[in-house]
Amino acid sequence: xxxxxxxxxxxxxxxxxxxxxxxxxxxxxxxxxxxxxxxxxxxxxxxxxxxxxxxxxxxxxxxxxxxxxxxxxxxxxxxxxxxxxxxxxxxxxxxxxxxxxxxxxxxxxxxxxxxxxxxxxxxxxxxxxxxxxxxxxxxxxxxxxxxxxxxxxx
Amino acid sequence: xxxxxxxxxxxxxxxxxxxxxxxxxxxxxxxxxxxxxxxxxxxxxxxxxxxxxxxxxxxxxxxxxxxxxxxxxxxxxxxxxxxxxxxxxxxxxxxxxxxxxxxxxxxxxxxxxxxxxxxxxxxxxxxxxxxxxxxxxxxxxxxxxxxxxxxxxxxxxxxxxxxxxxxxxxxxxxxxxxxxxxxxxxxxxxxxxxxxxxxxxxxxxxxxxxxxxxxxxxxxxxxxxxxxxxxxxxxxxxxxxxxxxxxxxxxxxxxxxxxxxxxxxxxxxxxxxxxxxxxxxxxxxxxxxxxxxxxxxxxxxxxxxxxxxxxxxxxxxxxxxxxxxxxxxxxxxxxxxxxxxxxxxxxxxxxxxxxxxxxxxxxxxxxxxxxxxxxxxxxxxxxxxxxxxxxxxxxxxxxxxxxxxxxxxxxxxxxxxxxxxxxxxxxxxxxxxxxxxxxxxxxxxxxxxxxxxxxxxxxxxxxxxxxxxxxxxxxxxxxxxxxxxxxxx
Numbered sequence: 351x352x353x354x355x356x357x358x359x360x361x362x363x364x365x366x367x368x369x370x371x372x373x374x375x376x377x378x379x380x381x382x383x384x385x386x387x388x389x390x391x392x393x394x395x396x397x398x399x400x401x402x403x404x405x406x407x408x409x410x411x412x413x414x415x416x417x418x419x420x421x422x423x424x425x426x427x428x429x430x431x432x433x434x435x436x437x438x439x440x441x442x443x444x445x446x447x448x449x450x451x452x453x454x455x456x457x458x459x460x461x462x463x464x465x466x467x468x469x470x471x472x473x474x475x476x477x478x479x480x481x482x483x484x485x486x487x488x489x490x491x492x493x494x495x496x497x498x499x500x501x502x503x504x
Numbered sequence: 505x506x507x508x509x510x511x512x513x514x515x516x517x518x519x520x521x522x523x524x525x526x527x528x529x530x531x532x533x534x535x536x537x538x539x540x541x542x543x544x545x546x547x548x549x550x551x552x553x554x555x556x557x558x559x560x561x562x563x564x565x566x567x568x569x570x571x572x573x574x575x576x577x578x579x580x581x582x583x584x585x586x587x588x589x590x591x592x593x594x595x596x597x598x599x600x601x602x603x604x605x606x607x608x609x610x611x612x613x614x615x616x617x618x619x620x621x622x623x624x625x626x627x628x629x630x631x632x633x634x635x636x637x638x639x640x641x642x643x644x645x646x647x648x649x650x651x652x653x654x655x656x657x658x659x660x661x662x663x664x665x666x667x668x669x670x671x672x673x674x675x676x677x678x679x680x681x682x683x684x685x686x687x688x689x690x691x692x693x694x695x696x697x698x699x700x701x702x703x704x705x706x707x708x709x710x711x712x713x714x715x716x717x718x719x720x721x722x723x724x725x726x727x728x729x730x731x732x733x734x735x736x737x738x739x740x741x742x743x744x745x746x747x748x749x750x751x752x753x754x755x756x757x758x759x760x761x762x763x764x765x766x767x768x769x770x771x772x773x774x775x776x777x778x779x780x781x782x783x784x785x786x787x788x789x790x791x792x793x794x795x796x797x798x799x800x801x802x803x804x805x806x807x808x809x810x811x812x813x814x815x816x817x818x819x820x821x822x823x824x825x826x827x828x829x830x831x832x833x834x835x836x837x838x839x840x841x842x843x844x845x846x847x848x849x850x851x852x853x854x855x856x857x858x859x860x861x862x863x864x865x866x867x868x869x870x871x872x873x874x875x876x877x878x879x880x881x882x883x884x885x886x887x888x889x890x891x892x893x894x895x896x897x898x899x900x901x902x903x904x905x906x907x908x909x910x911x912x913x914x915x916x917x918x919x920x921x922x923x924x925x926x927x928x929x930x931x932x933x934x935x936x937x938x939x940x941x942x943x944x945x946x947x948x949x950x951x952x953x954x955x956x957x958x959x960x961x962x963x964x965x966x967x968x969x970x971x972x973x974x975x976x977x978x979x980x981x982x983x984x985x986x987x988x989x990x991x992x993x
Binding site: 351352353354355356357358359360361363366367370371372373375376379380418420421422423424425427428431 | 505506507508509510511513514517518521552553555556557558559560696697700703707715716717718723934935938939940941
């Protein structure tokens with residue numbers, strides 16, 4: 351019922367909250383509840399609902415993790431202004447547990463979405479593009495890489 | 505060690521996610537709306553880059569009335585809080601002329617010197633008439649009065665170090681001294697929960713900074729060994745200097761530093777130690793001399809001792825105490841000494857008088873009484889809060905007690921409910937503390953009487969039930985005993 355929270359050594363308040371207990375569960379629960387909400391609002395088939403959840407998950411996480419740069423407060427004097435949230439997490443160390451978890455989630459969502467829509471054509475294409483972009487963005491080699499100058503600094 | 509109920513952690517993440525999502529939505533529509541409307545600043549760069557002010561605009565401004573409340577009297581045990589109202593949902597707050605007399609649980613008034621004192625205030629007024637409110641000069645030009653030299657001697661004596669230097673501002677002491685003590689090629693190892701002034705001073709110094717886990721001497725040893733073995737980044741040459749920075753009492757946790765172990769480790773690896781006693785000087789220890797006295801550490805083992813006068817002495821400014829050579833060097837090179845205006849003379853006199861009272865040199869035993877009072881008050885308040893079921897951090901004898909709230913909505917709820925019942929408390933939210941661990945911080949003073957504390961406990965207990973922050977099971981039988989005690993008194 352109770353968990354112990356050890357303060358981490360991460361000085362970046364923007365990403366330090368991700369190391370506390372309960373984050374993974376909250377993430378999974380939010381995805382699951384949004385599936386239920388989509389099902390009840392749009393009255394579509396479960397497969398379509400998973401596709402919608404997968405694509406909106408792609409848009410939201412791409413925007414928050416890989417597009418927006420910097421931190422939402424000015425206390426750190428802008429030392430992270432060139433780094434996206436994904437590049438800031440865990441102080442830039444690659445292949446930590448958190449990063450692995452965040453890479454696995456879109457893949458699992460893709461598998462669920464494609465399975466429940468029986469791999470039919472228009473949805474499959476969009477799902478595949480989404481998961482491809484997300485997983486490639488999370489590769490260690492893509493740390494601080496800006497392809498074709500997209501999202502480069504001013 | 506903070507123990508969070510698992511469900512509370514989940515709901516807190518969810519609340520912050522919701523707040524963040526709403527903020528992004530509103531920003532999106534605001535961008536469209538602004539693009540539609542012409543503005544006359546074409547071609548100028550934006551003042552805030554990206555989402556730098558997102559937290560301020562979308563989260564902080566919603567609960568702005570809980571922070572920065574203006575007060576209209578001295579911050580004694582009871583003080584006047586100015587009432588404010590807002591017509592546009594807290595974006596702007598307007599002051600009224602109404603004041604409400606509230607019980608002060610937020611000021612750092614540890615020994616009760618914040619208000620008029622029978623020994624200090626007449627002497628301060630005399631020095632104000634003699635020396636005028638400002639020296640209008642830097643220390644090296646014309647700003648060193650007899651008060652400043654006397655103050656430096658007394659501070660060195662109080663802290664038990666050979667000599668000391670004082671500055672006009674506590675934050676500036678840390679921020680200006682660290683760049684002078686260490687530069688590029690040096691290593692600063694600082695505790696992960698150190699105050700912002702230390703972080704800024706360390707960043708400004710140009711040295712490499714490494715952080716060790718809060719109050720964990722084993723991790724400090726691990727980091728020290730790793731860094732000494734690796735040497736400077738890229739060149740791997742040995743470090744020119746290593747300074748370990750810790751605080752006496754951590755202001756957001758209320759816990760004492762594990763000083764004896766840390767000093768032992770630093771001696772073993774030959775690193776310098778910098779102790780920031782902002783909250784512990786004058787408030788802990790048998791005669792008020794801080795954590796070194798409380799934990800039995802010889803002051804000769806701590807290389808640089810820093811402290812501020814804002815908390816226990818009721819004044820302003822900061823000091824650094826160390827060996828004669830160190831202080832002499834700082835007098836030649838520290839910019840806060842060479843260029844900043846020196847401390848205001850009445851403020852210096854206040855500190856001198858306060859030190860005299862604490863040490864009993866004014867002829868009465870008020871100093872010892874105050875120290876005993878604050879210890880008793882802190883232990884009483886903390887044990888009562890824990891019995892009621894609140895999660896209170898901090899060690900015994902520490903006058904700071906944070907009560908954990910966690911959920912972001914409980915921050916304004918607790919604050920506003922307490923204010924309605926005339927108890928003024930201070931809230932601490934992200935980013936001053938980690939995202940998940942929002943809290944309210946109570947500072948006990950020697951000028952709080954027992955009846956006031958008991959009434960405040962009742963108010964906090966009621967508000968705690970209303971808001972739902974009693975995360976631990978309460979002890980019911982002792983509650984009845986407390987009610988009996990109040991009836992008998």
